Amino acid sequence: MTIAKILVPVDGSPCDEVALIGAIRTATPFCAHVSAVYAHLDPGKIAPPAVPLSAEAMTAILEGNAKVYRDSARQIREMIARISLSEDVVAEEDRSSDRVTISFLEALGYPPELLGAMASLSDLLVSAACTQPAHRFDIAAAALLKGKCPVLITPKPLKEFRKIVIGWNNSVAAAHSLSAALPFLEKASTIELVCLVHDREPQVEIGRALSYLRTKGLEFSSIHMRQILGSTQHALGDFAVERHADLLVVGGFGHSRTAETLFGGVTNDLLFHPPLPVLLVH
Amino acid sequence: MTMAKILVPLTSFAKSDVVLNTAFALAHQQSAYVEVVFVHADVREAIPISDMPLGPEIVQELVDAAETGYNIAAKRIRGDFSICAAKWNVKVVGSPEKSHCATATYREHVGHLREFLDEQAPLSDLVVFPSLADGNFDHERQGLLDTLTKHGRPALLCTNVAPTTIGSNALIGWDGGDAAAIALKAALPVLESTGSVRFACVRSHGTPGRSLRDAKEYLALHGIKASESVVSSTTRSIPSELLEIAHKNGNDLLIVGGYGHSRAMETIFGGTTDYLLSHNDVPLFLAH
Numbered sequence: 001m002t003i004a005k006i007l008v009p010v011d012g013s014p015c016d017e018v019a020l021i022g023a024i025r026t027a028t029p030f031c032a033h034v035s036a037v038y039a040h041l042d043p044g045k046i047a048p049p050a051v052p053l054s055a056e057a058m059t060a061i062l063e064g065n066a067k068v069y070r071d072s073a074r075q076i077r078e079m080i081a082r083i084s085l086s087e088d089v090v091a092e093e094d095r096s097s098d099r100v101t102i103s104f105l106e107a108l109g110y111p112p113e114l115l116g117a118m119a120s121l122s123d124l125l126v127s128a129a130c131t132q133p134a135h136r137f138d139i140a141a142a143a144l145l146k147g148k149c150p151v152l153i154t155p156k157p158l159k160e161f162r163k164i165v166i167g168w169n170n171s172v173a174a175a176h177s178l179s180a181a182l183p184f185l186e187k188a189s190t191i192e193l194v195c196l197v198h199d200r201e202p203q204v205e206i207g208r209a210l211s212y213l214r215t216k217g218l219e220f221s222s223i224h225m226r227q228i229l230g231s232t233q234h235a236l237g238d239f240a241v242e243r244h245a246d247l248l249v250v251g252g253f254g255h256s257r258t259a260e261t262l263f264g265g266v267t268n269d270l271l272f273h274p275p276l277p278v279l280l281v282h
Numbered sequence: 283m284t285m286a287k288i289l290v291p292l293t294s295f296a297k298s299d300v301v302l303n304t305a306f307a308l309a310h311q312q313s314a315y316v317e318v319v320f321v322h323a324d325v326r327e328a329i330p331i332s333d334m335p336l337g338p339e340i341v342q343e344l345v346d347a348a349e350t351g352y353n354i355a356a357k358r359i360r361g362d363f364s365i366c367a368a369k370w371n372v373k374v375v376g377s378p379e380k381s382h383c384a385t386a387t388y389r390e391h392v393g394h395l396r397e398f399l400d401e402q403a404p405l406s407d408l409v410v411f412p413s414l415a416d417g418n419f420d421h422e423r424q425g426l427l428d429t430l431t432k433h434g435r436p437a438l439l440c441t442n443v444a445p446t447t448i449g450s451n452a453l454i455g456w457d458g459g460d461a462a463a464i465a466l467k468a469a470l471p472v473l474e475s476t477g478s479v480r481f482a483c484v485r486s487h488g489t490p491g492r493s494l495r496d497a498k499e500y501l502a503l504h505g506i507k508a509s510e511s512v513v514s515s516t517t518r519s520i521p522s523e524l525l526e527i528a529h530k531n532g533n534d535l536l537i538v539g540g541y542g543h544s545r546a547m548e549t550i551f552g553g554t555t556d557y558l559l560s561h562n563d564v565p566l567f568l569a570h
Contacts, residue, residue, distance in 0.1 A: 120492070
């Protein structure tokens with residue numbers, strides 16, 4: 001896929017800056033457009049209270065909600081203006097082919113549902129690792145599963161993705177992650193493959209991954225087969241850090257979501273505690 | 283970004299020339315690598331399972347006949363492969379390599395189509411299937427379903443006629459639903475090469491989905507111009523209306539989300555996708 005549009009959910013928290021700067025720096029090699037979206041519930045529609053309230057009290061609550069959202073939206077706009085200056089990006093209307101552009105949109109509704117739908121018409125969703133975990137999980141899951149959109153989780157402002165590690169287990173999700181990562185792989189100087197196997201598991205087949213990359217003239221500079229004891233949860237992230245990688249690419253929700261929730265899967269771990277930028281693809 | 287790998291599994295030589303022409307036409311546009319594979323069962327599967335014991339001569343005859351059949355098919359397919367490669371300027375290679383033009387390999391695989399696709403489809407950017415009209419193509423139909431739903435990859439369903447162009451005048455059936463959006467995204471490599479697409483907008487039956495404006499804005503970011511026409515089906519069904527529009531406009535590719543409605547809905551109401559699979563007279567690009 002070509003990276004032309006990057007979606008960034010924002011919510012007025014301090015993590016927005018990490019996500020936006022991460023998105024802009026990811027967009028730069030592709031001269032892509034960054035779409036910042038503040039998705040929140042409609043302040044005019046709240047669930048009826050358990051205790052009946054007077055009309056004045058209801059009005060006060062509704063106005064209070066609306067004010068919170070208005071203030072957040074204003075703060076987000078100010079932050080975007082500030083970041084646009086420091087990162088040298090331009091507004092969407094000034095779009096030409098050689099600059100990153102940015103836009104801001106406020107959308108009313110249930111955020112994971114809205115963002116999942118928007119992700120289906122986006123090439124990448126960027127989220128900061130410090131955002132509220134439950135929200136991040138729901139939005140990332142919606143983008144991955146409903147929007148079929150890769151998700152980049154970034155723990156801190158990014159640097160260039162020179163060295164990329166790919167976590168490989170020959171699954172459908174891993175295969176999708178390899179093809180989705182191609183735009184990044186083509187610009188990287190080093191690509192490494194790592195397969196984690198538990199004791200007594202068969203070796204993971206890697207031939208198809210090698211062939212696929214060769215169609216684009218790419219090669220793995222090294223391939224690592226690591227045996228692990230215990231859970232895979234932290235092993236991938238730890239390995240990528242050990243290799244001084246700038247980006248880890250993995251198939252997200254390769255196992256069923258139920259399995260992941262019950263058994264504390266690899267996807268959960270990388271979503272909640274990424275030690276480096278992680279690209280998740282379903 | 284263009285497609286990296288197009289997979290063409292063939293189970294017989296029937297329609298192989300059309301399939302190869304279609305696949306190579308697209309590969310030429312994408313400068314993609316095409317893996318053409320003749321997939322057939324082990325010759326020993328020709329031996330029927332029966333309570334009646336068969337004499338060794340009969341068993342041998344059955345096995346030999348199967349082997350001869352596969353050899354004839356392979357020879358025909360290899361012949362079509364060479365002709366189509368030359369016609370579309372596709373370089374025949376021994377293994378995948380980067381090239382400024384399209385490349386292709388041919389090989390045989392002993393096994394069944396579904397298991398073959400389990401292995402190969404996930405790391406292919408597109409899988410090409412022969413037309414499912416006029417005959418019993420259950421294996422291919424199931425393979426196509428698996429490709430879309432199990433392996434999450436787009437499929438290209440050929441017609442019975444070799445195309446002269448593909449994707450240069452594309453039409454997308456659009457109802458704003460999830461599957462249509464996924465199909466649009468999956469077809470981007472083709473649309474980016476040609477720079478334009480026409481939307482055939484149908485009214486969605488469920489909740490309102492993505493607006494056409496959002497879709498056109500997304501395409502514009504990818505350098506693709508979009509036009510639209512509205513499908514108002516009063517006398518005929520939506521899928522036949524789509525095919526009629528494609529035929530009238532001379533579209534050389536119809537892009538649709540496959541099984542956008544639930545499978546239960548499709549089964550009960552004889553869905554859009556199933557109709558298109560059996561009646562397409564324009565190459566059909568599906569994604570789910």
